[in-house]
Amino acid sequence: MGASGYVGGELLRILLFHPKVGVTCATSRRYAGDYLHHVHPNLRGITDLKFMEQKPEDMVDRCDLVFSALPHGSAVKAIPYYVERGMKVIDLSADFRLKNPEDYQKWYGYEHPHPNLIERFVYGLPELHREEIKNSSLVACPGCMAIASILALAPLVKGNIIEKERIVVDVKIGSSGAGVTPSPATHHANRFGVVRPYKPVGHRHTAEIEQELNSIGESKVKVAMSSHAVNMVRGILSTCHTFTLRPLAIPDLWKLYRGSYQKEPFIRLVRDRKGLYKLPDPKIVIGTNYCDVGFEVDEHVNRVVAFSAIDNLVRGAAGTAVQNMNIMLGIDEKTGLESPGLYPV
Ligand SMILES: NC(=O)c1ccc[n+]([C@@H]2O[C@H](COP(=O)([O-])OP(=O)(O)OC[C@H]3O[C@@H](n4cnc5c(N)ncnc54)[C@H](OP(=O)(O)O)[C@@H]3O)[C@@H](O)[C@H]2O)c1
Missing domain, CATH: 3.30.360.10 (Dihydrodipicolinate Reductase; domain 2)
Incomplete structure (x- = not known):
């Protein structure tokens, strides 16, 4: 979800080359029906997938795991549907990171609508919470x-x-x-x-x-x-x-x-x-x-x-999210993430 944004684009770039993953849906309100590479030009020739509207019933049928790259405040509205249906969810927004529900009012200016869900999310920093991530199906990735x-x-x-x-x-x-x-x-x-x-x-x-x-x-x-x-x-x-x-x-x-x-x-x-x-x-x-x-x-x-x-979009977002997914699914956590980058750049 939120696949047309910068984090969504990085998730697609990594997941499309992940040997254990098939990308079945990429949602966008603005670009539904359009090819991914019209928004993420680096994906030209890599996939024929098109963006789709968020259709929760359809996605439950077609996916085992959802990455949410929506803004905070929107993620918290979209995610409970998938949690209630037992899907694995990795959220990249701030909506499930803070353990104290009152902190959302203080730091983000809104009252958390699902405080009972917060404690089910693990803070997705593998270096601190690897064992909890292994045993969880709901992860809130850290801020960059x-x-x-x-x-x-x-x-x-x-x-x-x-x-x-x-x-x-x-x-x-x-x-x-x-x-x-x-x-x-x-x-x-x-x-x-x-x-x-x-x-x-x-x-x-x-x-x-x-x-x-x-x-x-x-x-x-x-x-x-x-x-x-x-x-x-x-x-x-x-x-x-x-x-x-x-x-x-x-x-x-x-x-x-x-x-x-x-x-x-x-x-x-x-x-x-x-x-x-x-x-x-x-x-x-x-x-x-x-x-x-x-x-x-x-x-x-x-x-x-x-x-x-x-890199705020990789280690600060999509890379850590995929590392969390690997840990959750019992896959070698380095899978899909081992590129050393470019030098000079
Ligand atoms: N950028 C970073 O460095 C970074 C790092 C770590 C975490 N994050 C977090 O990751 C999430 C995504 O960040 P981003 O930088 O990729 O943001 P972004 O570039 O603004 O992308 C977010 C996407 O979500 C969709 N969207 C926006 N408002 C929405 C709404 N109300 N309902 C449904 N969809 C909506 C938009 O797609 P459509 O309009 O096409 O639907 C948009 O392309 C945010 O929560 C952000 O805080 C960002």
């Missing part, structure tokens, strides 16, 4: 800025080495993060060349970052987040400033990060002495499901800066 920031910070929170109430998250994101519908803010003349603080305080993803970091640490965290629109189409760099409880050295941090991520197929620790890319850079992960994570110590103020870079 949230996933990058949580993965950068989780080892520090788990290790109990930082001041948990003084975490500053600074995110830079490309224009595709705003979705396919144009607005004055995304118009080329206004968007090109910017480094624009667009949500200096109160970003909605703060809620899920705190929710997830609280679930792994011994005490409550407080996250101060600011986000910037920068001159990229894809990509997120999350720069997370934390202050340590005692002086720390680089080997301590390697130990923490390796301990958390050594076996993770889609996390690469990047802290190199040589080469151009000594720390994570979104340019290197574009088109991939990797999250590159790195860190630096600032002895001057006992600060650890944790960095992470992702």
Whole structure:
């Protein structure tokens, strides 16, 4: 559902080459009856599938699993029909991410119409919830800025080495993060060349970052987040400033990060002495499901800066959604996701 959007397009790109998946329906209100490649030109010659209107009865007959790439507020209206009929659902909106129903009013400005469904959804971050995802048929994928920031910070929170109430998250994101519908803010003349603080305080993803970091640490965290629109189409760099409880050295941090991520197929620790890319850079992960994570110590103020870079449409959305599907279905979780991306791009 929502197959004409940017996330929908990425889902199709990945799923059409997935050896265990057949794509049977792709919904769009605006483009029903039109070929997919008229909207997603990179799919020309790959499939003859056409967009269709959302027809729930028909979809229940033709699908085992639904990905919803609808905006928040719309997903919550469409999804219960499929849940009630026992289908597997992977939602990419924010509608089932937050565990406390009251948080929807606070952060998204609406009263959640199905609070009883929230607890049935697992927060779809494999690095934190792999076992729950395995045993679930309903997954809420994380927000793109949230996933990058949580993965950068989780080892520090788990290790109990930082001041948990003084975490500053600074995110830079490309224009595709705003979705396919144009607005004055995304118009080329206004968007090109910017480094624009667009949500200096109160970003909605703060809620899920705190929710997830609280679930792994011994005490409550407080996250101060600011986000910037920068001159990229894809990509997120999350720069997370934390202050340590005692002086720390680089080997301590390697130990923490390796301990958390050594076996993770889609996390690469990047802290190199040589080469151009000594720390994570979104340019290197574009088109991939990797999250590159790195860190630096600032002895001057006992600060650890944790960095992470992702492609917002892949690791930040469609890639993680397919990884969740693989885990749910008992397929090797790397299936369909192993491309290393392009260099140079
Ligand atoms: N962009 C990202 O980087 C990113 C990352 C992670 C998660 N997400 C989340 O993933 C979802 C999709 O994001 P996106 O960037 O792909 O958005 P998008 O480009 O705006 O696409 C959403 C699609 O949903 C359909 N739609 C819009 N309003 C609808 C409504 N009221 N009812 C039914 N269908 C509707 C539209 O298709 P038709 O008009 O053709 O029907 C549209 O193409 C959102 O919830 C977003 O927050 C986005």
